[in-house]
Amino acid sequence: MAKGQKTRDRIKEEALNLFSTLGFAGGSVRDIGKEAGVRESALYNYFSSKEAIMSELIQDAKDNSVGLELLTDELLEYLSKPKIFIEKFVDVLFVHWNKDEQKKYLRLILIEQFRSDSSAGVSVNILIEETIKIWGIIFSQMLNYKFIKRGDSRILAEEFVYPLFMMRLQYLSNNKVDWKILKQKSESHINYFWNSIKK
Amino acid sequence: MAKGQKTRDRIKEEALNLFSTLGFAGGSVRDIGKEAGVRESALYNYFSSKEAIMSELIQDAKDNSVGLELLTDELLEYLSKPKIFIEKFVDVLFVHWNKDEQKKYLRLILIEQFRSDSSAGVSVNILIEETIKIWGIIFSQMLNYKFIKRGDSRILAEEFVYPLFMMRLQYLSNNKVDWKILKQKSESHINYFWNSIKK
DNA sequence: GTCTATAAGGAGATAGAC
DNA sequence: GTCTATCTCCTTATAGAC
Structure with a gap:
């Protein structure tokens, strides 16, 4: 201490x-x-x-969950190369989620959300929603510039973020799932997703 | 009682x-x-x-999580109409997950998995893995019969199940997410997914 | 198989000295 | 702002009667 x-x-x-x-x-x-x-x-x-x-x-x-500050200018330069952008931002996200503090906060919310005598009224949804919103902005920009196939940015964001979040959960709750496997899984997810949205 | x-x-x-x-x-x-x-x-x-x-x-x-018994013969008759099969089986899954007992078990595991003084050594992964295995079998059959585009059945299963499981989690932890919204979300997920695997 | 009684200690919280 | 001392209640678990 x-x-x-x-x-x-x-x-x-x-x-x-x-x-x-x-x-x-x-x-x-x-x-x-x-x-x-x-x-x-x-x-x-x-x-x-x-x-x-x-x-x-x-x-x-709540205050320390993912925010727009992760979307740096340097990163946004890659927006015109959607797949590279996605790969880079997923890296940023996983590094953020891998911080000790972030892991503790997620565990806290996962436990606390079910406590019936709690006054907090918290839910893991708030953490997911923040991430989905950011990816929604990203995909809506990619759609504007016609970098990807037509679609609904909100649905794309959910489809992309949900599996990422599940990987985060699995990594958090099982010490047999190591960082390497996590990276492999996320790469495979990005490839699948990219094939479904590329022009 | x-x-x-x-x-x-x-x-x-x-x-x-x-x-x-x-x-x-x-x-x-x-x-x-x-x-x-x-x-x-x-x-x-x-x-x-x-x-x-x-x-x-x-x-x-563990013993009461999703099992192959949900795959009834009646359901398997629809295997040749993949989208209908997927819709029907997702219905079956959500009805199963919506049972009070299933909700309690999931909450229990979500809480228990982080308890450092626990002897159980449980993880939410075991629940997800069971579901992924079943969908893996389904997609591998669909691939055998060439009902869907070529791909890896395990990856398809993960891509399909992860968002479903997230919806289950959101429904469990937030009483503002009602059954109707859940159905809408799952339909939208099925549509997205189906578009990515149909021939 | 269920009860009463009780052990032995931990819990959250407070009073008041320094 | 931190301490010692203490209050009151609740905790898991056991002993022994019925």
Whole structure:
């Protein structure tokens, strides 16, 4: 644990670690405090309750999901070469999804979304929807410039993103699925998809 | 709760209800007993520990996932009309997945797979893999009879099943996604997919 | 096979000293 | 802002009567 890091951030970090592996009920305030280096009583100076920590983590998970900032100008130059663009952006996405923090947030949401006594009202859909929207923009541009066959950009985005997201899920939940297999699978998906949209 | 139902089954049923909404740590043995109509002490006549109940539920979830029995003879008669066959079998799948028990099992596995202190070692992959295998058999038959364009049956199965599974997930985790929208989405997926494999 | 009673400890949260 | 000490309730699990 970084020494200079503020106590509040340390608490959130350890709460994320515990909640995303043991569930909300399984991660105790006591253990969160211990890992963060404070007594549980000191923890209540920063958060009014255990539930308050979770709410903030869920909000962070929402705020830190995929955004348009991944679509850099450098990347957009390849838009006229659709297949290359798709390959490059999928790489960017998987690197983003492979970050420890991103994995923890996804696990947290997958667990939390079913908790009946939760006040968060979160769903894994919000994470998928963000990604679909971005690809929707991409495909709508490709359609505008007639780089690909005619079609509905929203449907193309769903058809492209759903399998990617499933691969992300499989990679997250099974340590037997390694990075190499993931890359192979995504390449094979891109090839299949590209054949269905190329002119 | 059915009166004639054996105590052991009632315990498992209520444990499934609680674990699949509150997580393993969140569902207490006391509450399971209360809902099942026995004291928690009586419960220990049937299961050696809380963990033992969970292990059995996970095993049930594995055993009750999609199987070849869904491929009835009546259905197989439509194999020569691939698009109709696909539509009909997707209907069968969604009806199966929409059963309360199936929803609970999926929620249970989605939660349980990340629990670091779990002994179950389960992953959502096992549920997906079963479905992919069945569709792999279907597409390999369609390829044999040359009903569809040349391709790899495994890849076709993955490309077809992944979006279906995502729809199942979205439906499970968001009560705003209703049955009608689900049907629309699956139709649109079938159309897209069919266009990519028809001769 | 189910009960009452209870053990032994963990949970979330608070009071008040420093 | 963090600590010690403590409250109250809930947790899994067991012992032994019926």
